Amino acid sequence: MSNQRNPFLTIVAAATGLMFAAPIAYLLLLSVAEQWTFPHLLPPRLSFGLWQTIWQREQGLAQSLLVSMMISVVVAVGSTAVGFLAARYVSYHRWRRGLLFLSYIPFAMSPVVLGACVHVIFLRLGLVGSSAGVIIAQLMFALGFAVIFFVSFWNAERKSLEEAARMLGATTLQTYRRVLLPASRQALLLCFLQTFLFSWFQYGLTLLIGGGKVQTLPMVVYLYTGEANIYYAAGASILLMIPPLVMLWGNRKIALRVG
Secondary structure: OOOOOOHHHHHHHHHHHHHHHHHHHHHHHHHOEEOOOOOOOOOOEEOOHHHHHHHOOOOOHHHHHHHHHHHHHHHHHHHHHHHHHHHHHHHHOOOHHHHHHHHHHHHHOOHHHHHHHHHHHHHHOOOOOOHHHHHHHHHHHHHHHHHHHHHOOOOHHHHHHHHHHHHOOOOHHHHHHHHHHHHOHHHHHHHHHHHHHHHHOOOHHHHHHHOOOOOOHHHHHHHHHHOOOHHHHHHHHHHHHHHHHHHHHHHHHHHHHHO
C-alpha cells in the first residue's frame, strides 16, 4: 500500500477545515473591528475596546455567562445522573417498550410548543421568570434524551456484571462505585456533553419560561442581533462558542486516551 497522500483528499480536507474555521475567524475579527464598512475588505482599525464595553453594559455579559453556565451544568448533571438510573429501571422492566415510548414524548413536539403547554402550570407554581423554572423545563427534554441514551447501556452484559459483583459480596453502592461507574465513564461523559449543549444553546424555551428575566448568553446574542449591533453580537457569539469547543476538545482527548 502506498504511503503517498491523495491530493484530492488533501484538498477536500483543507476546504472542509476552512469552511468550519471561516465563520469563527470572521466573528473574532468582527469582535475587534472598528467601523468596518463597505467597501473595505478588512477593518481599518482593530481594538479590544469593544470587549470592555459589552462587559460593562447594564445587562452584563459576565452575568449572562454565569447564568448560562449554571443552568447548563445543573441540567447536564441532573439529567445524566437521573437518566442513568432511570434507564436501568426501564431496561429491566417488563413494560420496557411502553416506558421507553414515554421518553420519546417530549421530542414529538418542539421545545416552544411544550413550553407553551406547561406555561400555565409553571405560572401557578411561581416558576415563570426564574432560573429554577427554566432548569425544570429544560430537564423535561434532557432527561428524556438521557434515558433513551442509556437504555442500550443496560444490557445483558451489564446485568451479568451486577450479578457477579453481588455473588462476590458487593453491596449496591460498591457495585456502582467499583463496577458500573468505571464501565460507564465514557457514556456518562458523552451524555453530559450532549445535554450540556442542549441547555447551552436553548433559546425558545428559556425565553418562554424565563419570561425575559432569565438572561442567558443565547438571549443576549439575540438581543444584540435585534439591535442590529453586529459587533456586540459577534463578541457574545464568541463567548457562546468557547465552552462547547473546549468540551468537545476535552471529550476527544479522553476518548483517545480510553481507546
